[in-house]
Amino acid sequence: MANPKTDSETATPERALRLAQDVLELEADSVRDLVKRLGDDFIRAWEICLACRGRIVVTGMGKSGHIAGKVAATLASTGTPAFFVHPGEASHGDLGMITGEDAVMALSNSGETGEVLTILPLIKRLGVPLISMTGRPDSTLARAADANLDVSVAREACPLNLAPTSSTTASLAMGDALAVALLESRGFTQEDFARSHPGGSLGRRLLLRLEDLMHSGDAVPAVQADTPMRNALLEMTLKGLGMTAVVNEERQVLGIFTDGDLRRSLDRQLNVHNTPIRDVMTPAPRTVNREMLAGEALKLMETQRINQLLITDTNGRLVGALNMHDMLRAGVV
Template identity: 65%
Template sequence: MTDSNTSSSRDYRSSAVRAIQIERDAIEALEHRINGDFTRACDIIMACKGRVVVTGMGKSGHIGNKIAATLASTGTPSFFVHPGEASHGDLGMITPQDVVIAISNSGSTSEVVTILPLIRRMGAPLISMTGNPESLLAKEAAANLDVSVASEACPLGLAPTSSTTATLVMGDALAVALLEARGFSAEDFAFSHPGGRLGRRLLLRVSDIMHSGDKVPKVLETTTLSGALLEITRKGLGMTTVVNDSGELTGIFTDGDLRRTLDKSVDVHTTNIDQVMTRNGKTIQADQLAADALNIMEELKINALPVTDSEGNLVGAINMHDLLRAGVI
């Protein structure tokens, strides 16, 4: 029984490794097909006044969906249209200002071929991704991206494996080339992903999550240490800002300052806060990224920051818990 199990495990591994090697070879072959047709496809999409419409049937359709999503999230507006549904009304989603990317490994998928005359009549430029450069689809296209493979990873040569991988990688190559040509930035990417951690780090401002108004812990320089401690407790940020009679920020008093003060046996009822506060402490401006606040806190090993406007006036306060709740951490 043990020998049988061991043999079976070895067979699983050899099959998996063979599949990976075949698909790796299929990907490597694509490098030599980044040619004039690829450049032409990029130029066509860059000149597009509408959107890129991706279509494909079966497994090609699944890959097309992913390619459309990748294009859309990297600066090229795009969506997927099922070719079968296109023949029953969804063709109305395509306009002459759009570019169509049609995917078919054989280049002769009937549902795709059926809508080619209509796309041609409409005047929308056609880019094909096929495994057969001599196919009808490839010849109809203004640019054909060759995604042919020597063999499928499936030993029967039936299940789309290497061919779908090659198509997916070619789609990624197209998206990245367009991304760089557009000068698409990390902040642009964040606008397409506002719900993700990257989006929050690149879009969220300190002003969006800071405490303001009466929620900002604040005491005068003449306030006693005991009075400052009451303010810290009331506001719950683990610190209080300190201002002068003109309302200008002159210092900050934190839990860390309290520990250092108590080590000196200071009388909390008679000592004014300006005698024990930290002067010229680090601040952050309200229009800065929340991620900047996190970087400052981590670098200085502190848990809170006063927030100022461009004139240096105190407008709020932010602490590590605020960043955690906002998903910046």
């Protein structure tokens, strides 16, 4: 396939930069213009979504369909159950996905998209509320809706005023505005967000607890206070956490010996064969419980500039350990 022709007189870096700046300014203006249109229809759309006992079924064709898919995803991830249905498929069986407890949101810049208008009678027959998002408040779709979100734009950012650019940006922003308004109204929290994003870093920080990440049992490096440094170093090497806990006979934590403590000991030219670990350990280290969230533990480690944590039970007995590498492997960092 041949490349589109280029006009050597206009195809310059300076012109490309000016066009890009124009696009961003036009799209930013289109979004700003939406603010003054927020009113009764937006509140009605918000009320419909808030009262919906089922799901918000979002639909749209072409570029509006792509935006509709994103709007549905944003709603679903912020506490408002939603999914996308292709309008062309809806009239061939997928309309069965919509129940009487759902609400429908239809996106069409013209408000006259044939595939969307085809399913309007079926939506009305189901008796579910309809929210439209159009660029023409007098269109067929807007008039049929219980609430119409006006996303009209002065012009597209495309120099030909043809390709959906400003209009799709405006629709996307309006969808975000509705989703965020609903988010706050539902009391949606970080923990709720994490539960719907368990695979993300935030989800792992807010859902994982130290008991899910820590080394336990024989994998925890631990020596008693009278252990020679040499033996403590062997324990550190064997367990591979860059430290060892120092405990008493009841496994209550007395101190910790880390790579940093080792460097300081070597600077003092201590004899590693006969110096007991109690003389070189860091006494009374910070310990945490196994129920602590990984995100809280990470913040603690960053604030106190430590790379390892000892986990103890309510009696101060050592039950686990982890280091920053464990956080990295778990995707918490």
